[in-house]
Amino acid sequence: MSDVHAATTRARIGDRATAQGESERAVRRGAWPVTETPVGKTTGWWGMLLFIATEATMFAAFIASYYYLRFATATGWPPPSDKLPHVLVPSIGTGVLVLSCVPMWLGVKAARRGRMLAAPLVTLAMLAGVAFVVLQAIDYLQEYPSSTPSKDAYGSLLFTITGLHAFHVAIGVFMLLLVLFSSLFRGVGKAQHGAARVCAMYWYFLAVLAVAIYVTVYLSPYMGGRS
Amino acid sequence: MQRCGRSMSGLLAALVTTVLLAGCDDRSPSTLAPSGPKSDFTTMAWWILFSVAAFVCILIISATVLAAVVRRRTTRIKTGEGRRFVLVLGVILPSLVFAGTFALGIFGLASDAEPPHRPAMTIDVVGHQWWWEVHYQGTDAVTANEVHVPVGTPIELRLVTDDVIHSFWVPQVMPKMDLLPRRVNKTWVTVDHAGSYRGECAEYCGVQHAHMDFRLVAQPRSQFESWLQQEEQTAATPTTAAERRGEQFFTAASCATCHTIRGTSAHGDVGPDLTHVGSRKMLAAGTIPNDTGHMSGWIANSQAVKPGNEMPPQPISPSDLHDVVAYLQSLK
Amino acid sequence: MTTTSPSRPGTETLSTVADDLDATTRYDVLPERGAAEATVGAALDEEWAEEPGLKGFITTVNHKRIGRRYLVTAGIFFMFAGINALIMRTQLAHPNQSLISPEEYDQLFTLHGTVMIFFFATPMNSGFGNFFLPLMIGTRDMAYPRLNALSYWIFLFAGIFMLSSEALQWAPDAGWFAYVPLSNEYSPALNLDFYALGLLFLAVSSTIGAMNLVVTALKMRAPGMSLNRVPLFVWGIVTQSLMLVFALPPLDLANLMLFLDRRLHMRFFDTAKGGDAVLWQHLFWLFGHPDVYIIVLPAMGIISTIIPTFSRRSIIGYPYVVLATVATGIISFGVWVHHMFAVGLSNVSLTFFSAATLTISVPAGIQMLAWIGTMWRGRVVLNPAMLYAMSFIITFVVGGVTGVMFAVVPFDQQVTDSYFVVAHFHYVLFGGAVLPMLGGLFYWWPKMTGRMTSHAGGVISCVLIFIGMNLTFFPMHIQGLLGMPRRIYTYPSGYGWGTYNLIETIGAYLLALGFLWTLFVFVQSLLSGPPAPDDPWGANTLEWATGSPPKPYNFPVIPTVHSLNPLWDGKTLQSMVDHRHDPQRTMTEHHQALRTSELDGRIERVMSMPGETSQPLLVAAFLTMTVCFLLAGIPIAAAVAFGIMGLVIGWWMWNRPEIDEPAP
């Protein structure tokens, strides 16, 4: 943490003349993107949008498969041999991930202006991501004896959907690590901001996804599943 | 290019003639020689669709070939956008066809949905890799690879598979219906003319998908009734010495672990019910004719006849083989 | 999109035709390009020079080299799958033959279908897209050159992975759509693991390749190329790529589930444990149907490129063709159940999907008539590329109308899984994709290689392949109507099937002869073909404003595009001369490209592009290791290889070109 601080401080001094100055001018004009010259979406932005689109489709298909199998199961949902899922830990996990969007957003805003505050904020969001993955693992320990991935389709869905999502959160954490690590050496500013912004898009996507999965996997079994 | 165009229309002409001829060939399971309301409909649909398709193809192909001929030496290139041409022909023509085709499809779906009157009986068909098990509901009759039905009356079919997906198809009588695991697909069939029709498994189901045929036999009511009565009986008691030895062998050897012969102690459920195997025309799902020679060959080494099928070769002595075949052939 | 006519106010003078009836010779070097090259060529040559030799081979990120590799690799896979088909056809030549065992036959047709669809048709389109999309939109490289190299390497390794299964006798054998449960617990050997892993592996390549093409077309078009001036081939590629982005996920998911079911005994498809076999079919066809348009749309784009050139006028109804392309892409996501009409679904869904299927014929008709109309309003020049384009129209309409027949549900239930369907899809796949690709090869060969092909050789190639194709696939219609199911390794005599099968086998050998001949024509051109001028056909699109073959930087000066037919409008080429001292257009100082706005193609900024690197190859190599370890069932090793891949990606991200970007 403190290393990051030191580095970003250095960066801030270096970048101030350009990023900071421009930023203030732009804010006065009422326009946001100062680090993009002059205007327009970057190729990175479009690339990330398409990446999110394809991932979102994949999870949408997965969630649709969940409901498809649920309504094809005549014995109630979850099947009588499985317990209803635990909700507390996943609720905390999902909450943490959703809330982490706030520091993420603030962090990107700060990076846009070349402020050193960006680094700790992004770090905070990243740690929330780590916490999410850990909480997901804890939930598995709770579900395990009653549901397992190979016991029935319910178990396969539960573990695979959440597992795939947790894996994506881990990828998100890895992306943020890269950005943070890069700013350690190169400073917060123009170069980092583009990357941070694109990673943040992915982060918000992961949070929205977490909610959809939470509702599907953890809440929906409580809704009229057991007849 | 002109040559190509000509070979194309030649092919079209060839299609019409061969298809017409083939329609008369009663040996082939041709969809164009229908013998039941369902295939009557698809045959009619085919000729309608074919006429429209031929019209569209001839229009498009001749327009293309003619363009190359007519517009090749021209010095006058038209600059206009020609959007009306695209819009009028490109939208109107397909839309008309769209409406007609859709109506035809709806009509077909509606007429296939329910039989004209209540089915006379229900037959359960269970698919296996690679043979068909047939039960007559409300009776004890169980048979394999032959589906007998009374002619001229709707019969309900309940289709399900024991392993992978298969598809039940009798081209001259009824379009396909898949057999799915743990889902019973209900459909119905009416056969208009007495006779035997080739049925096939139409969904790829593994190595012997090619040899998973059956016979759909439509018989006049009285004939059908007596056939069914016969099938309900337990196996005939052996009369000759060889047949008796054959029965003993069968029930004592491995055969009984896989096959059932009702009325004996053989109760296996892996392979086909052999209670009346002697009355079948073909063996092993249409692979070989049912006679002494073929049956002996089959039992001794079915893997040479239908490689990969689920019945292992039976290393038994020639005399035992002779007896067991004699016995099985006697099970009419 | 609405004012697409090049003759809108202020631009009426721009020509949409090329009335050069007497043009017998063409400039070796277009004078405009010559002038531009003279001014900045030397500086650009130095800046864009590539590493020679093996190192250059491994590290290149040049879209033209990658595109060429895609074409060659996909071509080799085509031959492989084609030879599989020849073996199948030999087995089927006569009834009751047993030249090969049923197991071998099953592997052959499965691999034939899988390789043709996934490793030939789709990547072949990517090859054309890679090579020509940047040239047609007037830029210097793809948006992500390194990802481009990565997607090629992954494609190559996934293809080798898939093909190696045949050598190991473990080739997938459950058909190209691998229905469960046959592909699941009933196939315990590695065969279907190769299938599931191989397709997941390939999907990585297809997805990133598609994203790359979309972003390139959105952000890197030459200034002035507003959406209504985008060539139809680019529309085809962009629609295809967007479709890939949305269609691959269901397939990936299905294969992931299949792999987990097979290896970790999960229960997605296990009907005894709450799973469902039909779920696989829905997921597969949710991908599978869009995929057939993924294959055909770029091929139609090639047709829309060839026909105007050899009709010597702009395509008619351009906006309708664009709309039809995009509409086809969208509608195709709503028709997948027409592959499942015999499954026993409810009549409501059958009716819905029957109607949805029919709607596709409207956009298809629009495109057909636009091509035919263009010929009728222009002056037709016959040469191999144009003959192939016409062969496409002729065969595609036959395949298209049988497709429409399937919309009549009971009729489909009658002919589905029979040779009638095999006839349909070869007419649309071979006629709709292979013929346009061959046309595209003849059309663009001079641009790609700098050599002309023999005219007579090309005509013979087209005639042989056209006749062979119809001989092979036309009788299949009849055979299907006569009740012959597909995917059978042998068939009985006496049903009237034998004659047709024999004709088909003869046709298949004629096709093989045609392809050998075509190969010969291309090799002969490479060895001794006359050098190609910049613009041998007097074409209308931008790729012909570059050298033959193009320089590594493509355009010495990025032109301003004035119309849909930049090479005919008389102004676009001139803009290369006019701007030859404008640093924003020449970008001689660095490895750079121009970024423009999505809709109107207004200049946004100059972007730095990455140079040669071996990272893509490394990433692909570690991904290959991951996949192989998964196949071998060593998850720890797979995780380690995957982790190392992550580190290489980290290293890669470290060198983002924008970091070293000069201050604006």
Ligand code: HEA
């Ligand atoms: C490039 C590939 C391609 C293309 C373009 C198409 C195009 C079409 N396909 Fe095909 N199809 C396949 C590849 C393709 N198909 C494959 C691979 C399979 C089998 C998979 C398997 O089982 O292994 C298949 C199977 C398949 C089925 C399932 C059959 C079955 O298994 O039972 C159906 C059913 O509706 C269908 C329909 C259509 C339709 C309506 C079109 C339409 O898009 C066609 C539109 C074109 C035209 C109609 C011609 C031009 C139009 C005009 C000239 C205007 C005037 C026309 C009219 C008025 C009709 N296709």
Ligand code: HEA
């Ligand atoms: C783009 C797609 C594509 C293409 C181009 C082809 C091309 C061909 N296809 Fe195939 N085909 C499919 C896609 C395609 N196919 C699919 C998806 C299936 C379904 C699979 C399934 O059921 O799962 C299928 C199924 C299929 C079957 C049905 C199998 C069955 O159901 O039992 C048959 C049978 O004849 C067949 C034949 C052919 C033939 C003869 C060609 C010919 O056109 C091939 C011509 C090419 C060559 C002949 C190679 C050329 C070679 C050279 C130039 C080099 C020569 C070198 C030497 C000889 C050393 N194909």
Ligand code: CUA
């Ligand atoms: Cu059973 Cu094919």
Ligand SMILES: [Cu+2]
């Ligand atoms: Cu389809």
